[in-house]
Amino acid sequence: xxxxxxxxxxxxxxxxxxxxxxxxxxxxxxxxxxxxxxxxxxxxxxxxxxxxxxxxxxxxxxxxxxxxxxxxxxxxxxxxxxxxxxxxxxxxxxxxxxxxxxxxxxxxxxxxxxxxxxxxxxxxxxxxxxxxxxxx
Amino acid sequence: xxxxxxxxxxxxxxxxxxxxxxxxxxxxxxxxxxxxxxxxxxxxxxxxxxxxxxxxxxxxxxxxxxxxxxxxxxxxxxxxxxxxxxxxxxxxxxxxxxxxxxxxxxxxxxxxxxxxxxxxxxxxxxxxxxxxxxxxxxxxxxxxxxxxxxxxxxxxxxxxxxxxxxxxxxxxxxxxxxxxxxxxxxxxxxxxxxxxxxxxxxxxxxxxxxxxxxxxxxxxxxxxxxxxxxxxxxxxxxxxxxxxxxxxxxxxxxxxxxxxxxxxxxxxxxxxxxxxxxxxxxxxxxxxxxxxxxxxxxxxxxxxxxxxxxxxxxxxxxxxxxxxxxxxxxxxxxxxxxxxxxxxxxxxxxxxxxxxxxxxxxxxxxxxxxxxxxxxxxxxxxxxxxxxxxxxxxxxxxxxxxxxxxxxxxxxxxxxxxxxxxxxxxxxxxxxxxxxxxxxxxxxxxxxxxxxxxxxxxxxxxxxxxxxxxxxxxx
Numbered sequence: 125x126x127x128x129x130x131x132x133x134x135x136x137x138x139x140x141x142x143x144x145x146x147x148x149x150x151x152x153x154x155x156x157x158x159x160x161x162x163x164x165x166x167x168x169x170x171x172x173x174x175x176x177x178x179x180x181x182x183x184x185x186x187x188x189x190x191x192x193x194x195x196x197x198x199x200x201x202x203x204x205x206x207x208x209x210x211x212x213x214x215x216x217x218x219x220x221x222x223x224x225x226x227x228x229x230x231x232x233x234x235x236x237x238x239x240x241x242x243x244x245x246x247x248x249x250x251x252x253x254x255x256x257x258x259x260x
Numbered sequence: 261x262x263x264x265x266x267x268x269x270x271x272x273x274x275x276x277x278x279x280x281x282x283x284x285x286x287x288x289x290x291x292x293x294x295x296x297x298x299x300x301x302x303x304x305x306x307x308x309x310x311x312x313x314x315x316x317x318x319x320x321x322x323x324x325x326x327x328x329x330x331x332x333x334x335x336x337x338x339x340x341x342x343x344x345x346x347x348x349x350x351x352x353x354x355x356x357x358x359x360x361x362x363x364x365x366x367x368x369x370x371x372x373x374x375x376x377x378x379x380x381x382x383x384x385x386x387x388x389x390x391x392x393x394x395x396x397x398x399x400x401x402x403x404x405x406x407x408x409x410x411x412x413x414x415x416x417x418x419x420x421x422x423x424x425x426x427x428x429x430x431x432x433x434x435x436x437x438x439x440x441x442x443x444x445x446x447x448x449x450x451x452x453x454x455x456x457x458x459x460x461x462x463x464x465x466x467x468x469x470x471x472x473x474x475x476x477x478x479x480x481x482x483x484x485x486x487x488x489x490x491x492x493x494x495x496x497x498x499x500x501x502x503x504x505x506x507x508x509x510x511x512x513x514x515x516x517x518x519x520x521x522x523x524x525x526x527x528x529x530x531x532x533x534x535x536x537x538x539x540x541x542x543x544x545x546x547x548x549x550x551x552x553x554x555x556x557x558x559x560x561x562x563x564x565x566x567x568x569x570x571x572x573x574x575x576x577x578x579x580x581x582x583x584x585x586x587x588x589x590x591x592x593x594x595x596x597x598x599x600x601x602x603x604x605x606x607x608x609x610x611x612x613x614x615x616x617x618x619x620x621x622x623x624x625x626x627x628x629x630x631x632x633x634x635x636x637x638x639x640x641x642x643x644x645x646x647x648x649x650x651x652x653x654x655x656x657x658x659x660x661x662x663x664x665x666x667x668x669x670x671x672x673x674x675x676x677x678x679x680x681x682x683x684x685x686x687x688x689x690x691x692x693x694x695x696x697x698x699x700x701x702x703x704x705x706x707x708x709x710x711x712x713x714x715x716x717x718x719x720x721x722x723x724x725x726x727x728x729x730x731x732x733x734x735x
């Protein structure tokens with residue numbers, strides 16, 4: 125099954141992510157985010173970070189989750205590729221995220237992502253599908 | 261309404277509190293209609309306390325919630341402030357330095373100059389800043405802006421006078437800025453960033469008004485100038501995200517219901533509204549400090565490569581303008597003076613001669629406005645006008661706007677060819693990667709001349725000079 129699909133717009137980039145559960149769709153959205161930033165096949169799973177986010181509803185949870193990952197990348201230069209979601213309710217998400225610190229000799233950074241946005245943001249709990257547009 | 265003004269009546273969508281007004285030409289209107297930008301202008305008109313019109317500058321294009329090139333002024337007493345109306349890159353803006361040198365002197369060393377600039381100004385994704393802030397020194401930067409930088413030896417005291425707001429917006433409170441935002445901002449001070457941010461060595465190509473140009477230190481055709489375009493980096497992005505998140509929650513409390521969550525807002529007088537404004541001002545001051553540090557290294561590199569002392573090279577700061585910001589300003593609305601919160605997202609302040617908020621040295625000519633184009637074509641120097649005060653809350657356009665997505669540009673254009681084409685036209689480029697050059701190719705952008713012509717013909721700013729690039733560093 126396809127994990128995610130990019131959405132292209134004149135000035136911006138977004139994605140639709142899928143899963144067999146909503147938690148998996150959230151994990152695939154994170155995978156999609158980092159595949160916009162870099163070529164993930166060159167990233168190894170050698171470091172891990174625990175992440176916990178909470179929000180008022182599922183839409184806000186997606187916004188907070190992706191923005192937290194953008195923050196981790198911006199501060200630690202950590203490229204993440206595996207997202208094991210250990211707890212997921214519509215309001216809370218806990219995950220172990222694995223990846224590797226950016227190394228200019230081996231990794232190519234493709235695009236900077238400033239933030240996830242609420243614009244056209246969708247969480248479909250029935251189809252386990254989420255959509256988000258990034259400010260790049 | 262006329263050749264350059266198009267109205268979206270309130271009746272277009274139930275819930276609009278005011279009409280929309282777009283400054284555009286007939287030709288450009290078709291492009292705007294193809295996108296959803298017009299819908300977005302209409303959606304902004306839903307926001308409580310909006311006065312006059314929901315405005316679209318000539319470079320209007322599709323944004324998130326708010327269109328890019330949007331201006332919305334809300335009455336303080338009953339209006340809202342919206343972080344999406346400022347954007348993620350708070351105080352993204354343009355700084356322009358003049359020099360005493362001519363193209364004939366600089367061109368023989370342009371490659372060397374571009375290389376020196378590329379080395380001295382950290383740019384691109386994953387780049388590291390050169391400035392090491394002491395513990396909590398970031399708070400000082402957030403309050404003092406470029407004054408902090410000048411005190412540390414980056415630039416000249418005079419620079420502060422020719423920076424919008426003196427580079428130091430009052431009411432900036434670091435306590436309203438999250439730890440995450442400070443963590444992002446601390447190592448990134450003095451970095452250009454990536455995307456459409458750039459440094460440019462340019463040449464004055466046309467002068468439309470000699471007297472006003474002279475008032476800014478623009479003396480002749482062929483004179484070399486230097487442009488810096490960047491913003492508040494991760495600090496601003498984090499602040500915007502933090503407060504959009506908070507306001508989405510707060511909207512329920514304030515019974516606000518809007519067509520798009522990205523329009524999230526809170527009453528200006530509320531705790532959320534006041535905290536956002538205090539944090540946004542911190543990001544604005546940080547961005548001015550960022551451009552101040554970068555301008556310092558630009559001066560150093562320029563003097564070193566050109567073998568000049570700084571006082572011989574000129575290198576005075578003409579002005580530094582913000583194009584993503586919200587400000588409390590006084591404007592006339594229906595013959596009454598009102599205190600408003602003016603959101604400019606992808607729009608530049610354009611105050612006229614005599615306005616108390618512009619530098620004394622420009623009192624008789626009006627506030628300088630810089631509209632950068634793409635890396636192959638022209639950029640423009642304009643001034644603010646009375647007409648802008650009457651019609652656009654003292655605002656004008658900010659740039660060209662994309663016509664091709666990054667992916668489409670990469671598919672259709674090859675970086676090597678874009679580079680070769682620009683070199684054949686006498687423009688030296690340095691960028692992180694060839695892909696970035698393809699993404700930022702001139703063909704991916706609208707011709708800024710058409711945008712500036714509308715702003716000029718509509719009267720919301722006036723063209724003073726045109727510049728063309730000879731060297732560009734892309735972040």
